Amino acid sequence: MDRIKKLCGFLDKCESFADIGCDHGYCTLYMLKNGLCKTAVIADISDKCLNKAERLLSDYIKCGRVSSVCCNGLKEISPDISQVLIAGIGGEEIVNILKTAYIPVSFVFQPMKNVQKLREYLIACGAEITLDKPFESGGKFYYVIKGIANGKSEYTRAQLAFGKDLNCAETKAYMGVELQKLLQYSKRKMSDVHQAEINNRITFIQKVLQNEIK
Numbered sequence: 001m002d003r004i005k006k007l008c009g010f011l012d013k014c015e016s017f018a019d020i021g022c023d024h025g026y027c028t029l030y031m032l033k034n035g036l037c038k039t040a041v042i043a044d045i046s047d048k049c050l051n052k053a054e055r056l057l058s059d060y061i062k063c064g065r066v067s068s069v070c071c072n073g074l075k076e077i078s079p080d081i082s083q084v085l086i087a088g089i090g091g092e093e094i095v096n097i098l099k100t101a102y103i104p105v106s107f108v109f110q111p112m113k114n115v116q117k118l119r120e121y122l123i124a125c126g127a128e129i130t131l132d133k134p135f136e137s138g139g140k141f142y143y144v145i146k147g148i149a150n151g152k153s154e155y156t157r158a159q160l161a162f163g164k165d166l167n168c169a170e171t172k173a174y175m176g177v178e179l180q181k182l183l184q185y186s187k188r189k190m191s192d193v194h195q196a197e198i199n200n201r202i203t204f205i206q207k208v209l210q211n212e213i214k
């Protein structure tokens, strides 16, 4: 619940909102309860998951402010929706959703893994990333990537790996945790090739933390 609360803090006021992979529907409830959108679409690939959100938001559905769609990604979602949230699924899965549809005019993504792949895709498509940093919840870090479909983003090698804001406290804390995990992991028995990969990653993070790699 703490992750949802923190994630919702990154959402902007908008006319229409879509929550793709809505599951429980809590993010849409936050938008409506706080007067942050006039209308909303809840969507999920699983009808079982979508039913949870439909139950939570039944009053808003009855009065016509929320519509629900069981579909894969953005396939049945109008590109006119002013802000789209896709949270709690993998970065590669989000890329697949975008590849088979479009990049929303304004988006908030919270990938669970493969964040770099999502950054690279958005940049290659000419999207502008306006915010890209981790937040901590329950002892874990989650990245949030916000942006707009049309614009330009220039990322360095270090930013592609760890986000736009390399000097913010959360990014540094995340890099520190990753470094410690890798240092522990590197003590295990492994092949020389794998050991070399891990050592390279450790050196990379250390250099980014010391501002030697930008």
Ligand SMILES: C[S@@+](CC[C@H](N)C(=O)[O-])C[C@H]1O[C@@H](n2cnc3c(N)ncnc32)[C@H](O)[C@@H]1O
Binding pocket: 004, 020, 021, 022, 023, 024, 043, 044, 045, 046, 049, 071, 072, 073, 074, 086, 087, 088, 089, 093, 097
């Ligand atoms: C872990 S839940 C995340 C729920 C919520 N967005 C959150 O951040 O807490 C992932 C949800 O995404 C849905 N999902 C996974 N892939 C999807 C896709 N391609 N299109 C729509 N929904 C998808 C799942 O059915 C599930 O309900």
